Amino acid sequence: MRYGYLIAVVLVVIVLGAAIGWRRVGLKLHASERRGWVANTGYVRNLPRYRTLMRKTRMIVAALLAVFCVGAASLAVVAANPVDRRVEDRRLASRDIVLCLDASGSMLDYDSEIGEAFKTLVEHFNGERVSLYLWSGRSVRKFPLTDDYPMVTEYLDELSSVLRNGILARTSNGYRISRELAKYLEGTDDPDEQVASQIGDGLASCVLGFDHTDQERSRTVILASDNEVVGQGLYSLSEAIDFAKRQKVEVIGLFPGDYLGTDGEDMKNQVESTGGRLYKMTSSDTVDSIIKDIEAKQVNEIEGDARVTVTDRVGTPAGWLAVAILSFLGLLGVTRL
Known part of the structure; x- marks a missing residue:
C-alpha cells in the first residue's frame, strides 16, 4: 500500500458519518412520529402476506x-493505493550456473532423481542464468544460459519425466529404453x-557453455556423474578441471x-x-547444502544497484467498489417497488 494509513482514516470517517446520519434520521422520525392505535389488528402479524413482506x-x-460494508472496504483500499513492489537486484544477474549431467547407461537409474534435484535448485534461484x-x-546442449525460469522448469520437468518412464527393462547389455528416451x-x-x-x-x-568471458562473473558447473569412463576422450577429468580453473x-x-x-x-x-x-x-540434505554453497559464494558487482519497480494495483478494489455502488442503488430501487 502506498498510503496504508488511509484505510483506517476512510473507515473511521464512513463509520462516523453513518452513525451521525442514522442518529439524525432517527431523531427526525421520533419528533414527527404520530402514533395511532387501531383495535383488533393483532392478527395482522400472523398473516402470510405480512410475514412475506x-x-x-x-x-x-x-x-x-x-453491500455498504463491501463498498466501504473497497473505497478504503482504493484510497490507500495498493501497489506491487518488485526488487531487481542486478548483482544476481552476474551469477551463471551450468547443469552438467552424465547421460551414460550407468547413470540412467539416477538421472531422473538428479533432474528433480536440478529443478529444486532452480526454484531457489532469483536472477541467476x-x-x-x-x-x-x-x-548436447539442451538450452543455453537463460533466466527464463518457466522455460527452465519445463525442460527439467521433461528431463525427469522422460528418464523416469523411459527405462523399460534391464538386459544383459544394459537397458531397453523407450523411443521417447532414445x-x-x-x-x-x-x-x-x-x-x-x-x-572430461x-x-x-x-565450461565452454559460459559466455561473456571478458566480464567478471561468478561461474559454477554442477557436475553429476559416477566417473565411470569408457574409452579415451579428448580430455581427461584432470585436464578438464585445469581448464575450468583457468576459466575461473x-x-x-x-x-x-x-x-x-x-x-x-578421484572425482x-x-x-x-x-x-x-x-x-x-x-x-537427504544434498540439495539444501548445494543451495547454501551457491548462495555463500561471492556475487560479483555489476553496473547498477538494486532497483525497485512500483506498479499500481487499484483495478480489483475499484471494481468491487463499482459493483457495491451499483448493487446498493439496485437494492434501494427494489425497496421502493
Missing part, C-alpha cells in the same frame, strides 16, 4: 448493510560406440552412489581443487 424487508436491509548440458560419448538422448552417444561417460569431455563442453569456474559435484570408491574419490579430489565440493545424492 417482513422477511423480504429484513433480507433487503441485510443485503444493503453487506542457468544452462543444461547432457553428455556421454558426445555433449530421442531425448540423441546426440549424446558416440556413433562408433567406442567411448561413453566421458566426464563433458565437463570441458560445460567452480565445479560442484553430484555423485549418485553412497560409496565413492576409486572413481568417486571428489578434482572437484575440490576448484573450490567446490562433492555431494552424494543419497544424502
